[in-house]
Amino acid sequence: MSSERTDTADVPPLTEGIAPGTATDPDVSSDEPATVTVDGIEVSLDAGDTLLDAVEAVEPDESVPALCSYDRQEIGPRSECRTCMVETDAYGVVPACSFPVEDGMTVSTAAEAAAEARDVNLDLVLSDHNLRCTTCGKNGRCELQDAAIDQEVEEPRYGVLDDREEYEPIDDSSSFIQIDRNKCILCNRCVEACNDVQVEGVLRMEGSGQDTRIGFQNDAATMEESTCVSCGHCVTVCPTGSLVEKGIEDATTIPIPGFTQKNSVGKTYENSGETKGPMTPKKRPERPDADGESATADEGSSAGDDPGGVWSDDGGDWP
Amino acid sequence: MAAVGSTGVGAVEPLVLVTHDGRTAAHARCTPDRAADVVAAAADDPDGIADGADAVVEHEPGRPRLPALDLSGLDAGDRRVLGACGWRRPTEPADHEAAGGFAEHEATAVRDAAADLRGRGWGDWCRDRPLGGTWDAARAADGDPCVVVNGHGNPADALLLASAPFEVLEGAQAAARAVGGDRVVVYASSDDARAVEAVREAAERYPDPAASVDVVAGPPEYRAAEPTMALEAIEGNHRLEARLRPPGPEKEGLHGCPTLVHTPRTLAYLAVALREGGPADTRAVTVTGDVDAPATVELPESETLAAAVDAATVDGEFKAACVGGRFGGVTRSLDVAHAPEDLAEAGLGTEGVVQVLAEDRCIVEFVGKRAQFASETNCGRCVPCREGTTQLAERLRDVYDRNYDAAGIEELVRVMERSSICAFGEDAGRPARTAMAAFESEFEAHARGRCPAGRCMETTEGIAQ
Ligand code: SF4
Ligand code: SF4
Ligand code: SF4
Ligand code: FES
Numbered sequence: 116m117s118s119e120r121t122d123t124a125d126v127p128p129l130t131e132g133i134a135p136g137t138a139t140d141p142d143v144s145s146d147e148p149a150t151v152t153v154d155g156i157e158v159s160l161d162a163g164d165t166l167l168d169a170v171e172a173v174e175p176d177e178s179v180p181a182l183c184s185y186d187r188q189e190i191g192p193r194s195e196c197r198t199c200m201v202e203t204d205a206y207g208v209v210p211a212c213s214f215p216v217e218d219g220m221t222v223s224t225a226a227e228a229a230a231e232a233r234d235v236n237l238d239l240v241l242s243d244h245n246l247r248c249t250t251c252g253k254n255g256r257c258e259l260q261d262a263a264i265d266q267e268v269e270e271p272r273y274g275v276l277d278d279r280e281e282y283e284p285i286d287d288s289s290s291f292i293q294i295d296r297n298k299c300i301l302c303n304r305c306v307e308a309c310n311d312v313q314v315e316g317v318l319r320m321e322g323s324g325q326d327t328r329i330g331f332q333n334d335a336a337t338m339e340e341s342t343c344v345s346c347g348h349c350v351t352v353c354p355t356g357s358l359v360e361k362g363i364e365d366a367t368t369i370p371i372p373g374f375t376q377k378n379s380v381g382k383t384y385e386n387s388g389e390t391k392g393p394m395t396p397k398k399r400p401e402r403p404d405a406d407g408e409s410a411t412a413d414e415g416s417s418a419g420d421d422p423g424g425v426w427s428d429d430g431g432d433w434p
Numbered sequence: 435m436a437a438v439g440s441t442g443v444g445a446v447e448p449l450v451l452v453t454h455d456g457r458t459a460a461h462a463r464c465t466p467d468r469a470a471d472v473v474a475a476a477a478d479d480p481d482g483i484a485d486g487a488d489a490v491v492e493h494e495p496g497r498p499r500l501p502a503l504d505l506s507g508l509d510a511g512d513r514r515v516l517g518a519c520g521w522r523r524p525t526e527p528a529d530h531e532a533a534g535g536f537a538e539h540e541a542t543a544v545r546d547a548a549a550d551l552r553g554r555g556w557g558d559w560c561r562d563r564p565l566g567g568t569w570d571a572a573r574a575a576d577g578d579p580c581v582v583v584n585g586h587g588n589p590a591d592a593l594l595l596a597s598a599p600f601e602v603l604e605g606a607q608a609a610a611r612a613v614g615g616d617r618v619v620v621y622a623s624s625d626d627a628r629a630v631e632a633v634r635e636a637a638e639r640y641p642d643p644a645a646s647v648d649v650v651a652g653p654p655e656y657r658a659a660e661p662t663m664a665l666e667a668i669e670g671n672h673r674l675e676a677r678l679r680p681p682g683p684e685k686e687g688l689h690g691c692p693t694l695v696h697t698p699r700t701l702a703y704l705a706v707a708l709r710e711g712g713p714a715d716t717r718a719v720t721v722t723g724d725v726d727a728p729a730t731v732e733l734p735e736s737e738t739l740a741a742a743v744d745a746a747t748v749d750g751e752f753k754a755a756c757v758g759g760r761f762g763g764v765t766r767s768l769d770v771a772h773a774p775e776d777l778a779e780a781g782l783g784t785e786g787v788v789q790v791l792a793e794d795r796c797i798v799e800f801v802g803k804r805a806q807f808a809s810e811t812n813c814g815r816c817v818p819c820r821e822g823t824t825q826l827a828e829r830l831r832d833v834y835d836r837n838y839d840a841a842g843i844e845e846l847v848r849v850m851e852r853s854s855i856c857a858f859g860e861d862a863g864r865p866a867r868t869a870m871a872a873f874e875s876e877f878e879a880h881a882r883g884r885c886p887a888g889r890c891m892e893t894t895e896g897i898a899q
Contacts, residue, residue, distance in 0.1 A: 327815075
């Protein structure tokens with residue numbers, strides 16, 4: 116899990132000061148072995164399992180994409196994509212990837228409410244995605260593509276991110292890794308691989324709302340200026356073409372004259388050509404006081420000029 | 435002469451109350467000069483306190499809580515939970531003690547009182563649910579339980595912390611004792627400086643607290659009131675994001691310890707229930723929006739929303755209300771009792787805030803801005819909320835482009851409600867969903883290029899050209 120607590124004595128000192136920007140999630144694995152029924156089929160599960168383990172054991176007719184789930188190493192569940200929703204008798208519609216199994220649970224993958232949620236949520240993921248598979252190095256081995264195929268998405272109902280103004284420049288500055296944030300689904304796997312597995316403390320989740328993005332704990336603007344040691348773990352876990360290894364970023368593109376991965380977005384941060392010194396992990400220099408008194412979020416106050424004096428929700432110009 | 439906190443009814447303040455022999459005279463909206471005159475006159479002739487007063491009331495001498503006064507907002511009856519506000523000195527233990535406070539209650543008695551008491555407000559982990567089950571889970575969990583008082587963002591909560599902090603702290607101490615905890619953390623928005631200051635002083639002066647009390651001021655963002663984001667803020671995370679659940683904080687909360695997260699309202703109701711041998715069947719409601727001044731009143735649960743709105747003066751003609759906080763439900767009718775089940779049945783929220791919208795408000799514009807606020811201020815963690823609010827705002831904007839897809843919006847809101855991680859995303863679509871039902875014709879008029887309130891004309895004309 117990301118951001119294991121740092122205030123307990125048994126945490127290795129190495130992780131102190133790593134600031135991944137993510138919430139300290141509780142342990143969502145079940146305490147005890149359990150037997151549950153999925154779509155009428157009984158499944159026995161071990162302690163630590165989630166409903167997704169049960170669903171995967173049954174291989175239901177319905178597609179349960181579980182897009183952001185990784186479920187290996189110490190990574191996840193982040194449970195952010197919500198494309199794994201299933202219906203339970205006891206708790207209603209829940210995310211399978213992060214729901215601890217309890218003995219005697221009854222689960223339906225076909226229930227309309229769950230199927231609708233999976234479908235809409237996958238389209239919502241696609242709505243914020245630069246869907247240019249033909250120029251993408253992950254074409255054919257992309258988990259988002261797989262999920263969309265499994266779920267039989269033909270025309271995502273919210274469209275795709277196609278407004279060039281919204282594109283974030285491709286970060287091609289590192290000699291080893293390229294980042295195209297326009298393809299990032301914010302699954303957080305790279306952040307956890309970097310912080311919890313490699314203990315390098317380079318990547319973090321930053322911002323909020325539509326500005327939520329993968330960034331660097333040393334506040335660098337580009338990968339080259341970050342403290343990355345180029346171990347490549349983040350690239351291995353990335354489900355999309357958002358993090359790819361340099362040199363094979365075009366490996367699976369379909370050659371169409373004039374269409375390249377870089378010009379699909381337009382703007383790119385290139386390598387500066389300067390050689391970097393030894394890259395030691397630079398931990399975030401300061402953390403807010405443990406009592407939170409100096410904790411401030413990264414955006415300004417929303418208070419404004421509401422005549423009622425209690426709040427203002429202007430939220431900018433409308434429409 | 436004693437300075438007390440606000441009553442919660444801004445329109446009558448500064449308020450000077452003169453009490454003598456079971457009689458209280460109220461002088462509303464006092465200038466410093468008038469206040470000085472009132473005080474001098476009372477000192478001269480204590481029997482003549484009614485002279486020039488805006489309201490006079492007879493009551494038992496030594497009454498521990500504010501009597502009902504014939505002043506708008508303060509005439510709604512007995513304030514059982516807000517009674518200390520504007521009557522007792524907020525940080526004076528003697529006042530609280532004289533009102534029956536600081537009594538020690540057996541842990542079992544506290545648990546009994548909590549068994550049926552429902553949590554109040556979206557900042558309460560037990561929103562609209564009885565506390566009992568959650569408390570049992572916290573007691574059964576490994577580790578020392580702690581109590582977080584989440585006073586972030588709700589006007590009634592800020593009022594209680596500022597004007598009646600001992601009520602809140604007493605409830606928190608009782609809760610801590612009942613679950614075997616020894617730590618209380620009070621959390622409030624840094625924007626509510628008076629609340630933070632008052633509760634900090636009250637915590638320092640609390641006689642023999644069984645549990646230690648820390649006061650933490652958190653970031654003012656709306657989402658920072660979400661119970662798990664409150665824990666994140668208290669722990670000092672530099673980025674505010676909701677935590678996954680289950681398990682909830684009652685199993686793994688602050689620094690991994692089992693944690694009760696309750697609002698000041700919930701805890702004040704608990705304190706009063708213990709003192710009076712039963713829960714008060716009232717709700718604290720704040721009326722805001724297009725009114726002369728926001729007012730927080732206390733009304734029986736069976737009273738309707740109309741009674742709450744009566745506590746304030748509407749600026750103009752009443753058109754609609756957004757009931758239940760920023761992401762409350764939009765309604766034309768105030769003929770709904772504010773017991774949680776009645777509100778839920780009417781599709782409205784239970785946050786205890788009624789925002790009045792006067793005749794010149796455009797409902798489409800209002801819910802559009804709410805959706806945009808949601809899309810800009812969500813934590814960014816989960817897809818149904820982060821991307822859902824963005825799509826919602828865009829689809830509401832599409833109405834101005836003559837494209838009103840009611841079924842599509844309903845589907846989107848349904849999925850946000852069902853699959854968001856936290857209450858922010860679950861509630862964010864409610865203003866739009868309820869407004870579409872209550873003001874269908876206004877949405878349709880916009881889709882034909884006309885704003886019935888005459889507010890969106892420029893935009894719609896621009897499109898028509
Ligand atoms: S390659 Fe760099 S950013 Fe990626 S996991 Fe390794 S150190 Fe972290
Ligand atoms: S860069 Fe890849 S691994 Fe990282 S959050 Fe985005 S999609 Fe997930
Ligand atoms: S519902 Fe919204 S605020 Fe809550 S976790 Fe999801 S993205 Fe964050
Ligand atoms: S896989 Fe469950 S939320 Fe993403």
